[in-house]
Amino acid sequence: MIDYWSPVHFDELDPNGHLHNARFALHVERAQTAAFAAAGFDTSAVLHRHPDLHYVVRRFEIEFHSPVDNAGDLLVSLQLAKLGRTSATWTFRCGPAEAPNATGSRTIVKVDAAGRPLPWSPRMTEWRQG
Numbered sequence: 001m002i003d004y005w006s007p008v009h010f011d012e013l014d015p016n017g018h019l020h021n022a023r024f025a026l027h028v029e030r031a032q033t034a035a036f037a038a039a040g041f042d043t044s045a046v047l048h049r050h051p052d053l054h055y056v057v058r059r060f061e062i063e064f065h066s067p068v069d070n071a072g073d074l075l076v077s078l079q080l081a082k083l084g085r086t087s088a089t090w091t092f093r094c095g096p097a098e099a100p101n102a103t104g105s106r107t108i109v110k111v112d113a114a115g116r117p118l119p120w121s122p123r124m125t126e127w128r129q130g
Helices: 023-038 122-129
Strands: 002-008 055-064 072-083 087-094 102-110
Touching (some): 002 023, 023 072, 072 122
Antiparallel strands (some): 002 072, 072 087
16 A cells, blocks of 8 residues: 555635545546655656556546545555556545545556557566565
8 A cells, every 4th residue: 555645735626615526536646656656667757757657547436435625635545456467457545544535446558659558567567566
């Protein structure tokens, strides 16, 4: 499990003062980027990044439990639940374990320059096992 504190800014709140539902995906993606960085991947590079960081999002599923009703830091907890040949599924929780604001999963697929699926490198397998 990887915990990441993602800053929620005032301009992300909807007219009700709650974190807008579409913004949760951004906070989960930031947490996933932080997880890659913690595993030693250079997440600052864009053009010359590690091949395992060339991926697309295949699926994003979320269930909302309670609103985030202020700016500040949002705890996003991630776990790499499944590593397939070309895909990886992360489960996530936004908010504290005892009363999460949202839970769900995010599946990514590693792709080549033409957008075709590619197998993960041994580095991903080692990370998954570690």
